[in-house]
Amino acid sequence: MDYKDKKILTIGAVEELTELSARQIRYYEERELIQPERTSGGTRKYSILDVEMLIEITRKMKKGKSTFEIKREDNKKELESKAAIRKMLSGQINSHFRNF
Amino acid sequence: MDYKDKKILTIGAVEELTELSARQIRYYEERELIQPERTSGGTRKYSILDVEMLIEITRKMKKGKSTFEIKREDNKKELESKAAIRKMLSGQINSHFRNF
DNA sequence: CGTGTAAGGAATTCTGACACG
């Protein structure tokens, strides 16, 4: 419940969990669909969220989408999410200062 | 929610998550407090449950308990748990066949 | 008992490149 976004998995573990090859996983990183971290020695570390993202990517790839399209969708979602947060916060601020 | 008991973590990840040394983690395995799996190559693989167990072990060790005592407590809990399941199941069986 | 460490070897991962398409 707290491990979802901790970068703790090696590429070998991610291979098993996603049934993707290391080559594919590294390629999706190259296309910026996922952002693993690195150990001081350079070994990639993935989170469970990365794994879930990769499973989602696989589904989309099977539907014929390109890495470019998938990345575009992700960016869109992120922007929408940030906009929603901004709106929510500004709503709170407005209500907080309503009497001033 | 499904990854809790999947053996996917390397000892390096477990070191970080538990703040224990690899030596300690392997020793607790030797004392049968945890049961990691192995890759075909022999590398140990741990689950998040193993990590939680190790954190619990650390707490008990700090309180001065020995690995032996901790193992005894674990066995006890396991037996109680199995007994509870057995009782529950036999209750269901009895009620199911009450009319026969 | 519980844990640190140096030692040598084996398994894992890394990068950059060539290949196919």
Add this chain to the structure above:
DNA sequence: CGTGTAAGGAATTCTGACACG
């Protein structure tokens, strides 16, 4: 574009042992 592979090197992990206490 997306992925497989062989190549050589570097990081990670393994075991068994010695040490201290």
